[in-house]
Amino acid sequence: MTLNALLFQALNGLSSASGLFFIAAGLSLIFGVTRIVNIAHGSLYMLGTYIAYSLATKIGGAFGFWGGIVLTAIIVGVIGALIEIVLLRRIYRAPELFQLLATFALVLVINDATLWLWGPEDLLGPRAPGLAGAVEIFGRRLPSYDLFLIFVAPAVLIVLHFALAKTRFGRLIRAATQDREMVGALGVNQAVLFTSVFALGALLAGLGGALQVAREPANLATDLIAIGDAFVVVVVGGMGSITGAYLAAIIIAEVKALCIAIGVVDLGFMSVNFSKFTLVAEFIVMAIVLVTRPYGLLGKPQGMVRSVAEPEDPIRPATPMLKGLGAAVFILLLALPLLAQTSPYLMILAIDVLIAVIFATSLHFIMGPGGMHSFGHAAYFGLGAYGAALLVQLAGFPMLAALLAAPIIALLGALLFGWFAVRLSGVYLAMLTLAFAQIVWALVFQWESFTGGSNGVIGVWPSPPFDKSWVYYLLALALAVISVLLLRRFLFAPFGYAMRAGRDSALRAEAIGIDVKRIHWLGFAIAGCVCGIAGGLFAFAKGSISPEAISVGRSIDGLVMVLLGGIQTLVGPIVGASVYATLQDTVMRQTEYWRALLGLIILVLVLAFPQGIAGALSSLARKLGRKPGGAA
């Protein structure tokens, strides 16, 4: 490869970076000020491309294209403002991260709305009027539009930079990014600030999406792809830093361009196709940056974000009534196979629900009491599932031995990743866990000879007697009950208290001799270990395991379950997992627009139960209990 070729690929990288920059800058602004992890940001970006496509083709000509791009940015900005006013504003006082649930629901709704409005086909927009051709650089042809993109990102960066530095609005944004409580003290109308920041962020996303209209077709899968990339860029650049976002966008785009430029390399004993690493390049960059610079390239350590929600109630051991009810539920669940004789699918669904319960409970263990918001819990699910499946397939393990090994393999992974993760906190911890999960995902995806690549491991079915679904169900039930009770026991033991102590006040915990990092590390490992049980059960329940089953989607499902149930109660993840798994099953039976339906249901739940379902039930119970004469 010549130097010219390499330099030219660097230019390609720069033009790809511009799209990344726009979406990441908006996301970063929104997070910085409102502390909302806006999963729907990718959807706004996608909408940008669709709207710009419609304007460019309906109006046509140079005005339709260029004017359309500007108009699109404004329209998406307005949509962003509406989202903030109509939805998010109602749930700012909910426990931390709960807004994530709402924006996740929006992703589902917006995707189906887009499908409904624009149809399923990819829509390739026109070439940019005036910039349809290419220019010769280094003896190669660079599309003039790419050249335009290379310049437009820094231009917007400079405008934003001055706006933030010189205007009152900008100063407010910066103040709020550094210390959210200060905003109230400054006598600023927080609602107006949040709405305008949301609108600005959305506008940038819309602009980014609109600018892509000449490069790539509007496509319904863009939302999730874009949000994944944007998170990485924001975290690498440093939360709240626009310049950091630009820098990170460039680094990531360049690393990818480099991988593509290198192509296949023959190492003598094997040949490596570097173009395949584009899959994981960004996550490796992110992991390296977070391990070495915990706050991203240009980020500043964030002041402790005190949750605006009320802290949770002290945990209390089970009352005799609760124990009795628990036993009753358990007996009912034991009897479920009898009911299932008339509807055998009940067993399949129940197994799925139990797996989800183990998954969500283990995630809640670190998210709730540990205060560590893992966005990558799927990694341990995957390690358990793949570990079990590969042990069966390659080492001839019997099923039960493989199921036993699953949590151990997950434990090893969690010990390794957790060691790095607990050094961070808040959203940085979340992103590092996500990076690790993506690395695991990419590893199993890439390592075809060992893991089966995209096909995964196929043909790991339970051995008799567990091949009957009711027997397997009882096994799953036993493991779920053990897992839940064990984790509960841990939470009531000194270890669990110490984990909560570290979350409530690391300062105080350290001052009474608690090694908070170590405790959180062990907590992380325990959660990963238990999660591995869910993974093992899953592999045998489905007879296979593939990369999709351990992708970001599963981590997000876990978050949704925990938040839906209520992060502040111990029973929350169980309720959340049961409701969500059942809901998904029920809703997905509608092939048309099931996503929107699921999204709308989640939105209703979010607005009705801002503390989660179990949280709402327990505060209801408390209110009733406090009424004189009410049932105590």
Place this chain on the structure above:
Amino acid sequence: MSVLSVQSLGKAFGGVRAVDNVSFEIGKGEFLALIGPNGAGKSTTFNMINGQLAPDAGDILIGGKSTARMKPRDIWRLGVGRTFQVAATFGSMTVVENVQMALISHAGRILNLWRPAGSLYRGRALELLAQVGMADAADRPSRELAYGDVKRIELAIALANDPQLLLMDEPTAGMAPRERNDLIKLVKDLVVERGISVLFTEHSMDVVFSYADRIIVLARGRLIADGDAAAIRDNAKVQEVYFGTGKTFQEASP
């Protein structure tokens, strides 16, 4: 041998020399007040002594052992309890559980995964709460308490590891005058009984002058005076720092 010996301690933040060449000692059972205007470097000194901050210069000896590079939790294990300027307790726990945590940690049983923590050392924790007058609130969530009560809980927590040395950064901040007096009196009684040495900061001069065995004064990071109440009261430098020239404590105190 002194319980705590601070030797030529220094710490700068950027250009600001928050603590500059400060040396002092605390003897056994001594009730030592560290005073000085806002920004004098009191909290910074505290934070270095308990390991929150690493000093740039100088050394700290606790029981003859250098702790300048030690972590807070290890210093705590040497028998140093502390309260914070902004009170810090575990909001999701009950009052008694807060104290139990410290007791469990003191017993080295933090990593226990099995025994229910609620039943561990509850009796001892209730005793400590009784000593600070908070026994009635034992089973209330600590986040519901009034600020002054939280300070008392912190005190109970700080006493849990039978400390040799107690560090209290503004234990009475945000309290009414009556309350202040009560709290410091309480501390004084407790430590006299147990022979604990105390280093504390306090803004109310009345309180300081009536309870402290000895007083040291910081201004702009430097130690400007060291002596008993009478000596400090009459120290010209101290008066200048607090009131500018020409005034004395008698005139200024309400």
Place this chain on the structure above:
Amino acid sequence: MRAQAYLYSLAFVLAAGLSVPAAAQDTIKIGELNSYKSQPAFLDPYKKGMELALDEINSKGGVKGKKLELISRDDGGNPGEAVRVAEELVTREGVSMIAGTFLSHIGLAVTNFAGQKKVFFLAAEPLTDKITWQNGNKYTFRLRASTYMQTAMLMPAAIAAHAKRWALVYPNFEYGQAAAEAFKTLLKKAQPDVEFVTEQAPPLGKVDAGAVAQAIDDAKPDAIFNVLFGGDLAKFVREGNTRGVFKNRTVVSLLSGEPEYLDPLGAEAPVGWIVTGYPWDKIKTPEHVAFLTAYQKKFNDYPRLGSIVGYTTIKSIAAGLAKAKDLSADSLVDAFKGLYVQSPFGPFQYRASDHQATMGAFVGKIALEKGKGTMEDFKYVDGASVLPSDAEVAKLRPAGAN
């Protein structure tokens, strides 16, 4: 109060699980699952094709006096979910057979499920060779021409290009990898001195088109073999056109002639590419014209290849059911072995040896007409003509798969 929450959730689970739809006895239930949400461009027309076939069959009284009832589900675009949905169809809906799937790895997972649970499965669209060969089993048949077949159909044109230096670009998952592998093997056999100068394997749906096109150009190939499809293809074509990557180079491309992938390119359709596809407006055989007319009449839209696959899936099932002596999976397997089916592409057969249908595909060149891509110089290649012999595939299939 926690216990209350327990009970609520339990009640929820029970209610959802127990609501069994009343079973109707006068219909034959067919379970169908597909990635409707993640692959709408192909599967929307596919669904319409199925509807058309169902209408035709049921309006003539169904099969053996029973109407066909199709129960469709989204498989969530992932194998684990697909297996759950398949189980749901079988255990809850009580379907007699399952059909469908689009992505190769999902097809494989369901294939394995079918073998394990002894359920008849007709894989409609997934292309990987493994479904009928390495991972084949007794209960699984496949309609669509496999990766190997489609690649083999393009071989004559690839060999005729007399190109020594080839560049490959394919999406990095089962289908793309398998196609690239098959292409390399077949071409090396025919032309031992061939050199593969670069291989670009971007992630599915995430191609960095400018960089990939440039890397291919920099490798200075004489010819390019492309396996990208969908949005990836559109991006790649636009970048490649602007950068002059395709100039004076033979490009051989899988599936790119299918309207699903060709139409979004509009006037930028890459003229001269040699592709497999479906020139719907130019196939004048009576079978096809009849299908086309009926389709356009019902939906007021033109068919895509997905429509053909959906339509023929149902027609295959109807033919199989008519031939089977009862609805058991084993009888269906017996019926499908050697089953002849009439399709818009003409008659074809499900081979008894490897359960692969011999339905072929159209091979031709992309051309531009009235600002839209289409195919010219095309011909129908019968699947049977490119498939290995029965003896050869017997070696590829696991023992006991027949």
